[in-house]
Amino acid sequence: MKKTKLYLHLKKWLEIAASEYSMIKKNDRVLICVSGGLDSDVLLDLLLSPMLYLPEFESVAFHVDLGFDPQHEGLTVLDNFLESKGCEYYLEKTDIGPLAHSIKNRKNPCFLCSRIRRKHIFEAAEKYGCNKIAFAHHKDDMIETLLINMFYGREISTMVPNQPVFGGKYHLIRPLAYITEKLVKKYAGESNFPYIQNKCPTEPVSKRAYVKKLLDYIEKDNKNVRENIFKSMRHVKPDYLLRPEMTLTDEVEAAAER
Ligand code: SF4
Incomplete structure (x- = not known):
């Protein structure tokens, strides 16, 4: 493995993010979700490389094929790549993609697609004895998700670097949380x-694609816009936000107490 300057930079920030958010503990077994895109190739590569500060852990690469490509050409390429990495890996063929785009579900294919894909991922974590599930979401994904949730979900939230689910049985971890998409793609x-x-x-007309274009546009005038949004997630001033929505009962009780 070539230790280029970029490789060392990415490793440093992956280990910093993983340490700050206690993503990986000794003897964890991590299911590395590999989508076939470059981001997850990079995640896999970095997680399989020797760590300086993180404790020893085991890993299993896992891919859910969404069924958009009946010839499975991409799957063969991915299979060869995973084989070349010498790791334990599993590929699962599904028809989630066509199902999410069926006539009955034209309005919001992403919702159903993500939901069923997640189900397969949790089942794989169970099957292969993993307690951590690693996604290749990077810093830009977190920034875009914050805006998507505000624009369309009416809430201020994003994907977090380490999220316990099912009462802590699994943790969803995002070791690329501190790394920009630009550097991931460059590597x-x-x-x-x-x-x-x-x-x-x-995909080309998704909310994420829209927000990406919007940020690119703003970036022409404000080159720090992405970094500023990311940093703003650490500088939240609740006193300068609205109070949480109250139900009518809460309002009545509050009024009675006044
Ligand atoms: S864009 Fe939406 S429907 Fe398409 S693969 Fe992604 S989540 Fe699924």
Whole structure:
């Protein structure tokens, strides 16, 4: 493995994020979710490389094929890539993509698609004895998700670096949380990782694609906009926000107490 300057930079920030959020503990077994995109190629590569500060852990790579490509050409490429990494891995073929785009579900394919995919991922974690589930979401994904949740979900929230689920049975971890998409893609290019095109018809017109374009546009005038949004998530001033929504009962009780 070539220890380029970029590799060392990414490793440093992966280990900082993982340490700050206690993502990996000794003897954890991590299910590394590999989508076929460059981001998860990079995640896999970095997690399989020797760690300086993180404790020893085991890992299993896992891919859910969404069924957009009936010829499975991409799957063969991914299979070869995973084989070349010498790790334990599993590929699962599904028809989640076409199902999420069926006539009955035209309005919001992403919701159903993500939901069923998550189900498969949790089942895989159970099957392969993993307690941590690693996603390749990076800093830009967190920034975009914050805006998506505000624009469309009416809430201020994002994907967090370490999230316990099912009462702590699993933890969803995002070791690339402190790394920008630009650097992730640069490293993937430098390393010649394969890119499997997501043939989902919704992807180019998704909310994420819209927010990405919007940020690119703002960035022309304010080159720090992404970094500023990311930093703002650490500088929350609840006193300068609205109080949480109250139910009518809460309002009545509050009025009675006044
Ligand atoms: S863009 Fe396509 S692949 Fe991604 S969540 Fe939406 S439906 Fe699924």
